[in-house]
Each structure stands twice: as C-alpha cells, then as structure tokens.
Amino acid sequence: MMTATANTLQNAASEYAIRTTRLNLWYGTFQALFDVDLNIKNGMITSLIGPSGCGKSTFLRSVNRINERLDYVRIEGTIDVMDKNIYDPDVELVQVRKQIGMVFQRPNPLPISIRDNILFGHKLHGKGKNTSRTDQEEIVESSLKQVLLWNNVKDRLNQKGTELSLEEQQKLCIARLLPVKPSVLLMDEPCSALDPKGTAAVEELIWELRGEYTILIVTHNMAQARRASEACIFMLMGRVVEHQATEDLFVIPEKKETADYIEGRYG
Numbered sequence: 001m002m003t004a005t006a007n008t009l010q011n012a013a014s015e016y017a018i019r020t021t022r023l024n025l026w027y028g029t030f031q032a033l034f035d036v037d038l039n040i041k042n043g044m045i046t047s048l049i050g051p052s053g054c055g056k057s058t059f060l061r062s063v064n065r066i067n068e069r070l071d072y073v074r075i076e077g078t079i080d081v082m083d084k085n086i087y088d089p090d091v092e093l094v095q096v097r098k099q100i101g102m103v104f105q106r107p108n109p110l111p112i113s114i115r116d117n118i119l120f121g122h123k124l125h126g127k128g129k130n131t132s133r134t135d136q137e138e139i140v141e142s143s144l145k146q147v148l149l150w151n152n153v154k155d156r157l158n159q160k161g162t163e164l165s166l167e168e169q170q171k172l173c174i175a176r177l178l179p180v181k182p183s184v185l186l187m188d189e190p191c192s193a194l195d196p197k198g199t200a201a202v203e204e205l206i207w208e209l210r211g212e213y214t215i216l217i218v219t220h221n222m223a224q225a226r227r228a229s230e231a232c233i234f235m236l237m238g239r240v241v242e243h244q245a246t247e248d249l250f251v252i253p254e255k256k257e258t259a260d261y262i263e264g265r266y267g
Contacts, residue, residue, distance in 0.1 A: 017214035047229035101177030107169035109161030167198030
C-alpha cells in the first residue's frame, strides 16, 4: 500500500531518465517481457520498434504502471525514473502519473473546453485552487504554444476539445500533460489515427519538445522512427535485441534479427 507521506520522484538531472534492470512481466502464465535491461538517456527521443506482440506497448505501460491495474499481471525487476524505482512501496501512483505523462494511439481529449482540458491536470494535482485567473490563462497559452497549437485555437478556447481535428486533439492531449511538468512523455503509436499531414505535424511537435522532455515512442512505422527519434530500440518476442543511435541501427545494425526486420523479411 502506498503511504500518505510517500517520496516524490526526483527531478534532479540524471544521465538516464529511465533505467530498467532484469524487468520481467507476466500476463497470468504468459511471459511478455524477458530480462529487459535498458538505459534511456535524459532529454532524448527514443523509439521502440518491433513486430506486433513483441512487448513494445507492454514495456511502455510498465513505465507508468498502467499494467498493474490488471490483477493477473506480475512484474519482477526494477524501473528507475530519474534514479527512483517507481515500484518502490514509498512511491505514490499519483506521483508516477505526474512525473510520467502518457499519450495514447487515439486522441482522448475530455468533452470540456480547450481551456479546461489544459487546466485539468493542474487542478487534479491540487494546484488549481491557489492559481489566479491570470496565471491560469498564462498556463493555457504557454502549454498551447509548446505544442504549436496556440495560433489555431486562441480565439476559441471555450470550444470543446472533442470538436477539434484529430491532429489538434492529439496536440491538445500532449499540451494537457505539460502544466504538471512531467519529466518523461510516453507515446503509444501517437500518429496511428492521423493522416499524413497530421502525422507530419505531430512529428514536428515531438522534435520541438526534445531536450526539455525525455520522450519514448512506440511505433510500427519504421520511417517515422527514423525521422522522429534520436535513439532506437528493437524488440523481438519480449526481449531487447538492439539499442543504438537511430541512424546506426537503420544503416549498420549489429544484429541479424534487426537487419531482417528493417529490411522487411518478417514482422
């Protein structure tokens, strides 16, 4: 049980934003992850690629503890985020969700105004009641500018977020995370519901956010991984096969399995 006096995850500068050690995960009797050891650098965009069912999304959802909502999931090993194991008993789930934002395949804005979508997390984490209207408006403007959406919506902030285009909805979902100042952004196929124009816009946004946030993206689109990430992890059957700089992994992969996958021999 999480304690009321749980320590928060630390924002201190670290070479690695995410470190996993001998991470194993089971869905009932089925093992989905095998001894995953990864060091994901702070402030970088890292993509996770591999065939369907290889463990990419399972890994991603372990990093913000979504998987533990399923009572048949069992996890062994450690996941350190900013040098703190997020599965330690003194870590509250609300702190994990504050520190580690999640963007899903299909945009999921709340059916409330654009303004209230942006302020939702800020209020949820107990800051809203002490924030003046002026400060709230500054938070809204700053967050929307960060996701390159401000100019499009500044004159219609009272419009429901669900009435925006899919591209704008996905940007809004990212903007909604920013007021609580996460260190890590997890993105699970963030462009899968978008057309090519929307995909290009979200990829541009991801690139703009690099450095300020550590971004981990799951994608089936290898061209996207190559365009929009600085490091790349190839997974196969629940195991990490290779983790390199993106260009190196695509041009001079170290493992035959990686070469076979990126050349389309399977997956």
